[in-house]
Amino acid sequence: MSKIKLLWILTALVFVLTACAQPAPVQQPAPAAAKATEAPKAADTPKAAATPAALSAGPLKDVPRSKTLNLAWSISSPIGVTNPWASPGYTHQEANAMMWEGLSYYLIYANKELPWLAETMTYSKPDFTELTIKVRKDAKWSDGAALTAKDVAFTFEGQMKNEKLPYHAQFKTFVQEVKMPDDFTVVVSFKIPAPRFKFEVLTLKFDTGIPIVPAHILSKQADVNAFLGGLDMPHSGPYNTVVWDQNQKILDLREDWWAIKAGLVAVPDVKRIVMTNIGGQVGQNMDTVAQRVVNNEYDATLDMRSAVIGNILKQNAKVTTHTGNKPPYGYLDWWPNSLWVNTQLAPYDDARVRRAMSLVIDRNKLNDMVYEGAKVSTIYPFPLYPNLVKFTELPAMKALVDKYLPAKFDPAESTKLMTEAGFAKNSAGLWAKGTQTVNATIQGFEGIHSDIVPILVEMLRQGGFDANVNFGTDAYNNMADGKPGLYMFGHGASLIDPAATLDLYNGRYSAAIGTTAGSNRFSRYKNPEYDKIVDAMAPLSSDDPKFTDLAIKAMEIYWRDVLDIPIIQWLHRIPYNQTYWTNWPTEANLGVGCNGAFWHHTGMLVITSLKGVQK
Amino acid sequence: MSLRKVIGRLLFLILVIWAASTITFFIPRLSPRNPIRERFAELARIGGFSPQDLETIVASYNTKFGLDKPLIQQYFDYVSSIARFDLGVSLNKYPKTVIDLIMESLPWTIGLLLITTILSFVIGNLLGAAAAWPRAPGWLRSIATPFVLLMGVPPVLMGVLLLFFIGFRLKLLPLGSAYSTGLVPDWTSLSFIWDVIKHQIMPAMALILGSVGGWVLSMRGMGVTIQGEDYVLFAEHKGLGGYAIFKDYYLRNALLPQVTGLALALGTVVTSNIIVESMFGLPGLGRVLSQAIQSNDFLVIYGIVLFITIAVATLMVLVELFYPLLDPRIRQN
Numbered sequence: 001m002s003k004i005k006l007l008w009i010l011t012a013l014v015f016v017l018t019a020c021a022q023p024a025p026v027q028q029p030a031p032a033a034a035k036a037t038e039a040p041k042a043a044d045t046p047k048a049a050a051t052p053a054a055l056s057a058g059p060l061k062d063v064p065r066s067k068t069l070n071l072a073w074s075i076s077s078p079i080g081v082t083n084p085w086a087s088p089g090y091t092h093q094e095a096n097a098m099m100w101e102g103l104s105y106y107l108i109y110a111n112k113e114l115p116w117l118a119e120t121m122t123y124s125k126p127d128f129t130e131l132t133i134k135v136r137k138d139a140k141w142s143d144g145a146a147l148t149a150k151d152v153a154f155t156f157e158g159q160m161k162n163e164k165l166p167y168h169a170q171f172k173t174f175v176q177e178v179k180m181p182d183d184f185t186v187v188v189s190f191k192i193p194a195p196r197f198k199f200e201v202l203t204l205k206f207d208t209g210i211p212i213v214p215a216h217i218l219s220k221q222a223d224v225n226a227f228l229g230g231l232d233m234p235h236s237g238p239y240n241t242v243v244w245d246q247n248q249k250i251l252d253l254r255e256d257w258w259a260i261k262a263g264l265v266a267v268p269d270v271k272r273i274v275m276t277n278i279g280g281q282v283g284q285n286m287d288t289v290a291q292r293v294v295n296n297e298y299d300a301t302l303d304m305r306s307a308v309i310g311n312i313l314k315q316n317a318k319v320t321t322h323t324g325n326k327p328p329y330g331y332l333d334w335w336p337n338s339l340w341v342n343t344q345l346a347p348y349d350d351a352r353v354r355r356a357m358s359l360v361i362d363r364n365k366l367n368d369m370v371y372e373g374a375k376v377s378t379i380y381p382f383p384l385y386p387n388l389v390k391f392t393e394l395p396a397m398k399a400l401v402d403k404y405l406p407a408k409f410d411p412a413e414s415t416k417l418m419t420e421a422g423f424a425k426n427s428a429g430l431w432a433k434g435t436q437t438v439n440a441t442i443q444g445f446e447g448i449h450s451d452i453v454p455i456l457v458e459m460l461r462q463g464g465f466d467a468n469v470n471f472g473t474d475a476y477n478n479m480a481d482g483k484p485g486l487y488m489f490g491h492g493a494s495l496i497d498p499a500a501t502l503d504l505y506n507g508r509y510s511a512a513i514g515t516t517a518g519s520n521r522f523s524r525y526k527n528p529e530y531d532k533i534v535d536a537m538a539p540l541s542s543d544d545p546k547f548t549d550l551a552i553k554a555m556e557i558y559w560r561d562v563l564d565i566p567i568i569q570w571l572h573r574i575p576y577n578q579t580y581w582t583n584w585p586t587e588a589n590l591g592v593g594c595n596g597a598f599w600h601h602t603g604m605l606v607i608t609s610l611k612g613v614q615k
Numbered sequence: 616m617s618l619r620k621v622i623g624r625l626l627f628l629i630l631v632i633w634a635a636s637t638i639t640f641f642i643p644r645l646s647p648r649n650p651i652r653e654r655f656a657e658l659a660r661i662g663g664f665s666p667q668d669l670e671t672i673v674a675s676y677n678t679k680f681g682l683d684k685p686l687i688q689q690y691f692d693y694v695s696s697i698a699r700f701d702l703g704v705s706l707n708k709y710p711k712t713v714i715d716l717i718m719e720s721l722p723w724t725i726g727l728l729l730i731t732t733i734l735s736f737v738i739g740n741l742l743g744a745a746a747a748w749p750r751a752p753g754w755l756r757s758i759a760t761p762f763v764l765l766m767g768v769p770p771v772l773m774g775v776l777l778l779f780f781i782g783f784r785l786k787l788l789p790l791g792s793a794y795s796t797g798l799v800p801d802w803t804s805l806s807f808i809w810d811v812i813k814h815q816i817m818p819a820m821a822l823i824l825g826s827v828g829g830w831v832l833s834m835r836g837m838g839v840t841i842q843g844e845d846y847v848l849f850a851e852h853k854g855l856g857g858y859a860i861f862k863d864y865y866l867r868n869a870l871l872p873q874v875t876g877l878a879l880a881l882g883t884v885v886t887s888n889i890i891v892e893s894m895f896g897l898p899g900l901g902r903v904l905s906q907a908i909q910s911n912d913f914l915v916i917y918g919i920v921l922f923i924t925i926a927v928a929t930l931m932v933l934v935e936l937f938y939p940l941l942d943p944r945i946r947q948n
Contacts, residue, residue, distance in 0.1 A: 054719075060799055070796050076906075078711040079719075088654045088676070088709060164672050226710055245800065246719060246898030247793045274797040279896050288894070291783045292790050473909045476656045477648065516652075516670050 054245035055080055055231050060252070066580055066614040067271040069607060071095075071598055072289050072301040075277040079244050083229030084211050085218060087164040092211070093599040095249050095275045098239035098607065100211035102204035103133060103152070105602055108334075108495060109585070110593025111386050113203065114605075116264075117147060117212055117236065121198050124187070128195040128539065133186040133202075140258040141214050143234035147258075149180045154215035156188065164225050167210050170201050193539035196499060204601035205594075206334045207492060211601075212236065238608055239273060249275045269612040270581070286447065293319060296579045300598055303330065303572040305451045306370060318579045322572070322586050322596060328374035330571030331587070331595055334383045335490030338564035339442065339456070340522040342482035344513050347438055352417040354562035357440065357486070359414035360463025361456065363407050366568065370452050378569045379406040381558065382494040382501040387542075391498060396552045404559035406566065414463055430466045437466035443478045444488035446471035452568065453488055460486075480516045487522050490570055497542035499534075502554045505563050507531040523563050530557045572597055583611040624935065628928050635924040636697055636917065640690055643913040650706035651676040653910040680706060693917070702918040707910045713918035716903050723793060724899035727815050728888055729881065731822040736877050738762075738823070739830020744866050746831060747838025750857045759831045766828025774821035774894045781817060789814050791896040818895040822888060833876065837869035844868070871942055878930040 073094060081089040084100055092100065103118035115121070117139050124132040139147040156178045159171040174197055176189040190197065203209050214234050221227040231241050236258065239251035251273040259265050276298070278289055290308050292298050294316045304312070306329065313325045322331035339357070341348035348354060363377035370376070379401065382388050391397065423431040423438070430437045440460045444453045453469055460467035470478070470485070479487040493500035503509075507526040511517045517524060533554045540547040557563070574596055576584035585591035585606060592609045594602035652673045677683045681692060696703055702713035739762070745751040746759040765773070782790040789795065794810045801807045841847060842865070850864045889901035900919060907915035939945045 054800070056799065065797075068797055076708075078705075078708040087672075088651065088707075163675065228710070243799055246723075247800075247896075248796065250797065250799070272797070276792060276796050277896070277898070278791075279893055279898070279902055288778060288791050288896070291778070295783070295786065295790065297790070297796055474648070477652070480656065 054243075055241075056243045056245075060242055060250070063252070063272040066612055067269065069270045069273050069300075069581060069610065070298050071273065071275045072278050072292070072298045073275050073599065074279060074302075075249065075275065078228070079246070080228045080230045082231070082233050082235070082241055083218070083224070083227050084213055085158065085162070085165060085224045086228055087225040089228075092601055093207070095239075095241070095251055095273060097211075097237070097599070097601050097603050098251050098273060099235040099237040099241065100213075101236045101604070102202070102209050102211050102601065103135075104203045105594070105605060106199070106203050106205035106495065107593035107602070107605075108205065108385055108595055109331075109590045111496075112593070114593075116204075116259075117152075121202060123195070123198070128193040128197075128541070129190045131188040131190070131194075131198055131202075133188070135184045135186065136262065137184055138258055138262040139236060141216075141234040141236055142240065142254060142256075145214070145216055145234065147212065147214075147236055148183045149186045150183070151212055151215045152186045153178050153180050154219065155210065155212050156186070158213070158218070158224065159210065162224065167201055170197070195539065195541045199496065200500060205495060206597075206600050206602070209601055237604060238268060247277055249273075249277075251275075265608055268608040268610070270607050270610050273607065290575075293575050293577055296577060298575075299577045299579075299581050300574055300584075300596075302599075303333075303448075303574050303597075305448075306372065306573060307451065309573045309575060312575050316577070319575050319577050320584070320586065321575060324586065324588065327372035328376055328571055328573070330573035331585075332383050332385065333490075333570040333572045333595070333597075334385075334495055335492050335570040336378055336381060336383050336566065337488055337490045337568050337570055338381060338566045340479065340487040340489055340564045342484075342513070342522065342524050343563065344510075344524045344526070345482060345484060347421070347423075347433070348484075350421050351561045352421045353423075353438065354565065356414040356417040356421070357460065357463070357465060358406065358562060358565045359408060359410045359417070360465070361459050361565065361567070362409040363567075364409070365459075366452065366455060369455055370568075371571075376568050376571060377407070378566050379559075380569075381491045381504075381564065381566055382498050384569060385495060387496045388494060388498065391548070391551065394548070394552070397555065400552065400556050400559060404556075406559050411463055418464070425464055429464060430461075431464045438464075439484040440465035440467035441470050441485040442467065442488050443470050443475040443483075443485055445475060449488050456488070456567070479520075479522050482511070482513055482517060482522070482524060486565075488567070489520060489522060492520065497547070498551045498555070499537050499542065499547075502534050502537070502551065502558070505530065505558070506534050525561075525563050527557065527561070530554060533557070578613070580613055581610045582613060583609055621936070624932050628932055631928045632921070632924055633694075635928075636694070636921050637690075639917050639920045639924075640693055643911060643916055644686060646911055648911040649673060649677070649682070650910055650912040650914075651680070651682075653912070654707045676706075676709075680704075682706075697917075697921065702921070703914045705907075705912055705915050707907070707912035707915070713915050716915060717900065717918060717922055720898055720900045720903045723897055724892075724901065726811075727818055727892075727897065727899065728822070728901075731819045732826075732877070732880055734819075735823050735826040736830055736873070736880070739827040740834045740866075740870065740873055742827065743831040743834025744838050744861070744869060747835040747842065748861060748865065749842070750861075759835070762824070762827040762831050764828070765824050766826075766832070768825050770821045770825050770888065771890045771894065773825050774818065774891055777817045777821055778894070788817050791894075793897055814895075815897075818891055818897060821891055821895075830873070830876075834869060834873060837872065838865065841865055841869050867941070871938070874937075874941065875931075875934055878934045879927070881926070881930055 075094045077089045077091055077094055082096055082099060084090055090096065101117055103121055104116050105114040107114055117136055119134045119136050121131060121133050124130045133152060135147065135149050135152055141147055156171065156175065159165050159167045160175055162168060174190050174192065174194045176191045179187045181187060200208065201210060204211065217234055218224050238253060238257040238259065240254050241249060242252045243250035253268055253271045255267065260267055286304060286308060289298065289301050290304060290312050293301060293312055309321060309329050312319050321329040323329055341354060343349055366377045367373060367375055380392060384392065418431050423433050426432040426437065442453050442457055457467040457469055478485065479489060491501050491504060493504055504521050505523055505525045507528065508531065509521045510524045510526040533550050537547055537550045572595065576596065583591055585594065585596045592605045594605050596606055597603060598606055655673065681689060705711045705713055705716055742759040742762065745755045778790060781787050792814060794800065794807065794814055798807060798810060847860065847864050850860045889905045892899045892901040893905060903915065904919045
């Protein structure tokens with residue numbers, strides 16, 4: 001038999017044998033015998049649910065453009081994933097925030113809490129070890145079932161037991177027990193004082209907080225993480241998803257939304273939301289998106305770079321921004337960006353090197369070149385929202401700024417520090433120890449950093465650091481893995497006091513080299529002195545004077561040790577097209593009082609308060 | 616062709632698929648990137664999901680999908696699955712299956728890229744043949760020149776120019792997406808079909824304008840060679856009409872290598888036009904592949920590459936089987 005024939009026979013044999021082999025282990029779900037209101041644990045072996053190519057709730061009624069809000073976003077979740085507990089597919093950002101609501105919302109510009117599904121949420125013990133939640137009696141699911149304490153307790157218990165849910169760690173750390181004294185009351189007991197749990201975990205704002213899920217639906221699922229939700233999943237929010245295909249999601253207003261009946265809001269003008277899938281990763285293809293805003297095809301989009309939004313404003317007078325047609329065109333987001341480093345890795349483990357890098361960054365020039373003179377550069381790792389501005393204006397904080405001069409641009413001092421740290425400039429004018437230069441490659445994201453990172457690279461190179469740009473798909477993983485270089489990334493943490501941001505540097509979260517830094521805590525800083533301070537802050541309310549003293553001490557360490565290099569406050573430069581819709585939240589008209597990002601949890605409040613130009 | 620040869624070709628096809636799937640299996644696995652982690656990383660980056668204990672979650676998914684098993688065991692599981700036509704689930708878009716992702720996007724790819732490739736082929740070959748045919752009128756021969764000039768312009772740049780001038784400035788055609796914002800797909804509605812066609816014109820132009828030139832040049836080269844062949848001279852001296860010579864002696868003989876080129880071109884339409892699909896926001900196979908590569912969603916990469924491999928290999932076998940119909944000399948041999 002020839003060799004070729006033998007090869008054919010062997011190939012055929014391999015296929016026959018493998019076809020007869022046991023199937024690959026897409027494991028089947030463990031049988032679940034969940035009680036009606038018992039939150040099921042994540043099944044260890046879920047099976048894939050049916051996934052449609054497109055979903056439609058049937059023939060749609062005609063809704064004119066004047067009643068339709070057109071949004072642009074890169075939709076990445078699988079079609080049909082509307083269940084907040086579906087993992088890893090669910091995100092609130094792709095219009096799902098229009099379906100799911102929280103116990104309360106926080107309105108950043110009004111600086112107040114807006115009770116929503118809960119009438120009240122109050123700490124019932126002075127040491128913050130017990131929280132009592134009174135659920136609204138008129139809240140309903142879209143299938144007509146009452147939203148009660150059972151749903152709230154089910155949501156909390158799910159987070160406690162199901163390790164795949166995003167707030168599992170917080171619930172595991174803090175929550176001792178969840179009780180339901182009656183149908184509309186939930187009492188949460190904490191293992192340790194948890195003064196920020198109500199705000200950080202139970203209140204929806206920006207991208208954080210948990211929505212309440214329906215116990216009568218999810219308790220029947222064998223695997224809550226594999227259950228997609230689809231178009232029919234009962235929800236409490238104002239819009240039903242009625243069409244979802246690869247091109248778009250369409251959501252229609254449901255006039256029987258409980259909040260209208262309860263008198264919390266008027267019937268929204270926006271009858272239909274169309275979220276077009278612009279493809280790619282968030283931030284890509286924005287030039288074409290900008291052209292479509294100018295052509296009045298889109299009413300709002302992801303935030304834009306300054307040059308792009310400037311061009312949009314020039315070409316369509318109906319488009320405005322948070323600051324109208326004046327720079328910086330955007331509002332303050334909760335994501336101030338620093339150049340992070342892995343503080344466990346040489347040479348970034350030397351505070352002098354970190355300080356030397358900061359000293360070659362000319363923050364005034366950044367303001368001029370990227371933000372048309374607006375003061376966007378920063379020395380703080382938290383956003384300058386009203387309460388935090390008050391904190392920065394304390395005399396003790398001002399004294400610290402004078403002492404450490406974190407905004408200082410001084411290449412000569414940088415040179416001195418690098419020399420002290422044992423570096424010398426090589427023939428290329430770059431700092432080096434032996435032959436090893438200081439790797440200052442900035443890991444970042446092209447869609448959002450393309451305007452500023454190249455300038456930072458040039459500043460660092462002029463200061464003698466071996467800087468470069470990496471906007472590749474591995475950038476985020478390089479940050480999480482603690483690879484050499486600088487990481488341009490934000491601090492999504494503090495909103496009303498500095499505790500959450502300062503806790504980012506707590507040694508408790510300092511991942512060892514070779515492991516992944518969770519929750520974007522890239523600095524891997526470890527300092528018992530610092531940990532003692534932030535741990536002492538944790539049980540204190542932010543209006544406690546001791547809390548403020550401790551926060552100032554922690555800030556001193558932040559600047560003294562240069563835990564990261566603060567660069568800019570982050571702006572959301574969202575184009576608001578007023579051809580069809582007005583009452584966008586702007587500097588001149590804060591509207592409902594929250595930020596204008598439609599993809600945030602508070603996007604629902606923004607959209608339901610828009611006013612149609614044509615009645 | 617004898618039955619023995621046909622069976623031989625089919626067995627060879629299976630061998631090609633096995634070899635391709637084996638190579639495709641191992642290449643993405645050289646990267647340490649984990650698609651589950653990539654999905655969470657993407658969500659964390661944009662703020663959609665940022666758990667404290669990411670690694671615990673990733674580890675539990677690795678166990679679920681068998682990614683914690685030895686690579687060789689994963690390979691045998693994979694070969695076993697594809698032998699049963701089961702391409703598995705997308706690790707990045709779980710619980711979506713790979714077949715689902717391919718089938719959702721395939722119609723858009725076929726609708727645009729297949730049609731544009733065939734159109735380019737037909738237009739390019741006719742113009743190339745005309746350019747080389749001495750009896751063709753001067754105006755017809757000159758049409759080919761601009762296409763040859765445009766050959767150097769990549770479809771991406773062509774797309775940008777078309778978007779800016781035709782879509783944005785002149786507002787003659789829509790700026791992107793598969794159909795108009797807010798329109799609900801209804802393939803029984805002529806107005807919807809017309810809307811889809813309008814959205815495909817610019818991407819189709821971006822692809823055709825740059826690719827026709829290639830066919831023109833190769834066909835022209837073939838045509839010039841064939842003009843001097845004995846059988847063409849014989850046909851001329853026999854007094855056959857110009858059209859008959861053009862169609863039966865000239866075009867038909869010049870077309871053979873072009874058909875092979877077409878089969879190869881059809882196999883590469885997906886990969887070569889990823890950026891055009893992304894630029895125009897079209898939900899085709901190229902966009903799915905691009906996203907899968909970005910997130911190292913290797914089961915999707917395997918699935919699409921396997922699909923392309925099967926498509927190319929099958930087309931090549933079909934071309935080989937059809938050659939005798941096109942060229943009697945092969946039949947006689």
